[in-house]
Amino acid sequence: MAHKLAFIGFGVVGQGLAEILRDKKEALKQNEGFEAEIVAISDLMKGSIYHPGGLDISTVLQVLQETGSLENYPERPGLIRGWDSIRTIKDTNADTIIEVSYTDVKTGQPAIDHCKAAFEKGKNVVMTNKGPVALAYQELSEMAQRHGAYWGFEGTVMSGTPALRMPAAALAGNDITEIRGILNGTTNYILTQMEQDGVSYEAALKEAQELGYAEADPASDVEGYDARYKIVILSNHVMNAPLSVGEVECKGITGITLQDIEKAKAEGKSWKLIAKAKKENGKVIASIAPEKLDAEDPLASIRGSVNAITYQCDLLGTVTLSGAGAGKIETGFSLLIDLISINRERQLISI
Ligand SMILES: NC(=O)C1=CN([C@@H]2O[C@H](COP(=O)(O)OP(=O)(O)OC[C@H]3O[C@@H](n4cnc5c(N)ncnc54)[C@H](OP(=O)(O)O)[C@@H]3O)[C@@H](O)[C@H]2O)C=CC1
Numbered sequence: 001m002a003h004k005l006a007f008i009g010f011g012v013v014g015q016g017l018a019e020i021l022r023d024k025k026e027a028l029k030q031n032e033g034f035e036a037e038i039v040a041i042s043d044l045m046k047g048s049i050y051h052p053g054g055l056d057i058s059t060v061l062q063v064l065q066e067t068g069s070l071e072n073y074p075e076r077p078g079l080i081r082g083w084d085s086i087r088t089i090k091d092t093n094a095d096t097i098i099e100v101s102y103t104d105v106k107t108g109q110p111a112i113d114h115c116k117a118a119f120e121k122g123k124n125v126v127m128t129n130k131g132p133v134a135l136a137y138q139e140l141s142e143m144a145q146r147h148g149a150y151w152g153f154e155g156t157v158m159s160g161t162p163a164l165r166m167p168a169a170a171l172a173g174n175d176i177t178e179i180r181g182i183l184n185g186t187t188n189y190i191l192t193q194m195e196q197d198g199v200s201y202e203a204a205l206k207e208a209q210e211l212g213y214a215e216a217d218p219a220s221d222v223e224g225y226d227a228r229y230k231i232v233i234l235s236n237h238v239m240n241a242p243l244s245v246g247e248v249e250c251k252g253i254t255g256i257t258l259q260d261i262e263k264a265k266a267e268g269k270s271w272k273l274i275a276k277a278k279k280e281n282g283k284v285i286a287s288i289a290p291e292k293l294d295a296e297d298p299l300a301s302i303r304g305s306v307n308a309i310t311y312q313c314d315l316l317g318t319v320t321l322s323g324a325g326a327g328k329i330e331t332g333f334s335l336l337i338d339l340i341s342i343n344r345e346r347q348l349i350s351i
């Protein structure tokens with residue numbers, strides 16, 4: 001049976017997943033027994049469409065590309081327009097909600113309410129929005145479990161790079177005592193462009209926005225708030241240690257000038273925005289701050305929108321993972337791997 005999906009938000013990442021589902025439809029069916037049907041899309045400005053029998057993905061993407069609005073999706077019997085996010089979550093026949101609206105760095109809303117509305121209906125949520133995971137991890141995990149719903153959020157940290165799934169699956173049994181990483185693609189892209197090509201901060205930020213890496217409000221990236229959410233998610237989910245956003249010291253990259261970067265380069269060093277979390281006497285101490293790294297530091301060579309993370313494990317020692325930290329298809333993939341996980345669970349249950 002096809003998975004029925006409803007998208008809340010349909011910007012860069014939502015469209016990335018839709019493109020993957022369009023382009024890999026046959027391969028996913030053949031290799032994974034996975035079939036998906038987009039039944040609804042509700043976006044703040046682009047409009048909202050729902051058809052219980054499914055929307056045509058190619059037409060949706062084409063109409064959006066040509067006109068910028070879902071309002072121009074062709075009329076057909078049974079098509080409903082104009083439902084807001086909550087109605088789309090509650091009243092459509094979707095069994096999984098793809099929550100890809102913007103990340104609010106203060107309240108996590110309205111995405112927290114989107115998750116609650118879905119779980120109350122026993123619907124799965126797969127999301128890249130970091131707010132609910134960083135601010136309401138415990139409450140939402142319990143709620144999803146109580147209602148028998150799956151909550152997937154691989155893309156909230158390091159896009160489609162398995163920064164959450166890899167330690168949960170392959171490092172299980174270790175105590176992860178420390179995490180250190182570059183967790184924001186936009187700032188790493190900016191710092192790299194400034195260092196490699198002498199591009200100005202403003203021009204590099206504009207490029208990152210055009211490439212789809214930056215948050216809707218890029219202050220979240222450059223002030224370090226996005227990386228702060230990510231270290232909180234890692235602490236709670238991977239280190240199994242409660243940490244709240246307010247406990248993380250946070251400094252962004254806005255104070256770093258081209259001169260600072262040139263000076264570091266002459267010393268053989270590189271500026272990076274470093275996220276850290278360390279367990280100390282049963283508590284986690286975490287911070288986000290720019291650091292001038294020696295060339296030998298494994299994180300010094302991480303360039304562009306690529307991210308990297310080092311896990312300090314009690315049994316295995318140091319393990320470092322690097323890969324995409326942002327991007328349309330890369331982050332679309334993070335949603336796909338969560339959907340594939342739901343599908344695999346379904347297949348196991350039906351054996
Ligand atoms: N881009 C990336 O590489 C990554 C992004 N993320 C996260 O994924 C999420 C989506 O990112 P991205 O696609 O880049 O962002 P975009 O800004 O491109 O898309 C977000 C979309 O959500 C819509 N939206 C905002 N609020 C609501 C709402 N209440 N109901 C319905 N739609 C709403 C916006 O509408 P409109 O603009 O039409 O007003 C916009 O189309 C964000 O939370 C981001 O933090 C995570 C990892 C990587």
Ligand SMILES: N[C@@H](CC=O)C(=O)O
Binds near residue numbers: 183184221226326
């Ligand atoms: N704006 C974020 C997107 C991914 O989380 C980033 O640049 O890392």
